[in-house]
Amino acid sequence: MCKRTSNVLRAAAIAGIAALLILPGPVAGQRRVPPSALVNPEAEEAVATARALSLRSADETFSYFEDEVDAALARAVEMVWDPERPREPSPRTPWGHPDLRGYWISATYTPLERPAELAGKPLYAIQEAIEAFQAAVLVDAAVDPATVHYDWTEFGMDNWQSPIRPNRRTALIVDPPDGQIPALTSMGRTRWEAQARRETMTSRHPTERCIVGSEGPPRLPFIQQIGESRIVQTPDHVVLITQSNSDVRIIPLGDRPQPPADVRAWLGVSRGHWEGDTLVIETTNFHEDRTWVRPRGLGGDLQLLERLTRVADDLVLYEATLTDPTTWEAPWTMEIPWPKMEPPGLFEWACHEHNYGIINVLKGAQIRAEEYEAQSQD
């Protein structure tokens, strides 16, 4: 890519990140709800201070990575995920099941919901998909130093450093066809608002409390490269292990019944079976307090249907349908390609044991909440 073009794109991207930081929180219209700790009313000043204190500027970070970024982009151009391309038959395990074994990454630059400017356009042309991918890589590689507190040139922190690839889809949501999460029910909205306060321990995201990782279920891609997972197979089980939080999902194969609804689990209880080349996982019995931020408003009654298919030697296609009439007015489905990673992929993630962060996160959120209350009374 021409260096001048990339610089222009990068400048636009950095401006975009700064705008995100100072946008009001999702429920700012509600007077009694304090803004999220990420949304600081003094953000412009805070961002400028953080940039001044940063070890490296965005330009320095980008130039550090520039050659590697160019190489990553050159590779990615050859690997566009095209959902209309015919699928290869799955390889098989020695005992005859479709072979999903290995290390896979769910990180992506494709947004969950279709951006407004792409309304009515579910698929990019191949060249458009490549350009959208290039733009996202440049944002990632130039990291605005205001968003981080450590030296971002440490290897392995950016999504483009993993084998992720351009996607012809303009959103991960494939159903409903508009690419948007269906409207929340009133109960879903109530839960979302309760989750938005975030100055009590129980209103924080379960990932911040280390109860579950950022990779679900369902596997909604998280912002940074912690989407690694590993699939282990035996004739009667599939085990899905995620790097984030070292979460382990044990999926028995066959017609084993679900436990009674009184048994609830943060990762849900999963049952699997094969349909042709596809592993179908049905998961219910989610914990009632499983107040996810993404997808917002969700409670414990989610019925999750996941489909994993080895569509190419180096790609597993992950499809998930989320059904919960207490949260959404309709079910919805997303589709995410998981490229293959080279082992060794995963290491122990002892999140709770080393959760130094939650102490200051909560202290900060409580100070912000008090300030907000005081301002509201002025």
Place this chain on the structure above:
Amino acid sequence: MTTRYSIALTTVALVAIVFSFMDTQPAAAQTVSGEARASVPRTAGGQPDLSGIWQSFTTANWDILAHSAQPGPHSQLLGAWGAARAGRGIVEGNELPYQPWAVAKQQENYANRMVANITNDPSRFDSGDPELQCFRAGVPRANYMPFPLQIFQTPEEIIIVYEYKGAYRTIQMDSESEPPTDTWMGWSNGHWAGDTLVVDVTGFNGYTWFDRAGNFHSDALHVVERWTPLSPYHIRYEATIEDPKVFTRPWNMSFTLYKHIDPDAELIEFNCIPFVEELMYAPLGIMGK
């Protein structure tokens, strides 16, 4: 080495193994017949198939040494709920060869076993029993906690998932890999010695304990585990514990793992983090209203 000499040595070794079982666990060796051992399921590669859900029924998580039945802490609140069963212990000779300073440290650990000292630095790990705060149990403790474990066996690796905390470890077969960093559950390399799965575990961070009684080790811990199926439903577990920073010599432990045979048996999530947030964070005043 001639074939005959080698067979003779093997015979001696087998006899020695049988006697070692009789020495440490007479009941197991006497009740498990050759027929039971012959009926152990096998993988396509011919090794014993250890797949399934297993659990020890010792009281070693309370104290790996012999102990009487006793009231638990805060018995004025918990009564018989918090009390502990008596147990013979799982340590060969019922004695831990602590260095002199470590005897005092174990006593200090016991006195502070219910202290949760939450700080923003590694000094938080020098407080009470890590289990109290829902930390990973480490090896060997995870194998004798009062929770089941599930083994997933493939020729290249064996995964053990523990119901306690959903922690897992990967045993890499026929590997001499070095731990890339220190961890709670350690770094496991395994191989088959006849019908025994031998696992060499190193790379510990030194923060885990052996039990609630304050028995401890350092980051120099080196565990060699031997998992030997005695029947389709029993595994003899033996471990040699070596830690030159804490003990004067290696020592051994052993117990039996029993298979869960209910067709519906499965690990059910025990995610204890929400159970310890009040304990850990309320004293810091950050739980919120």
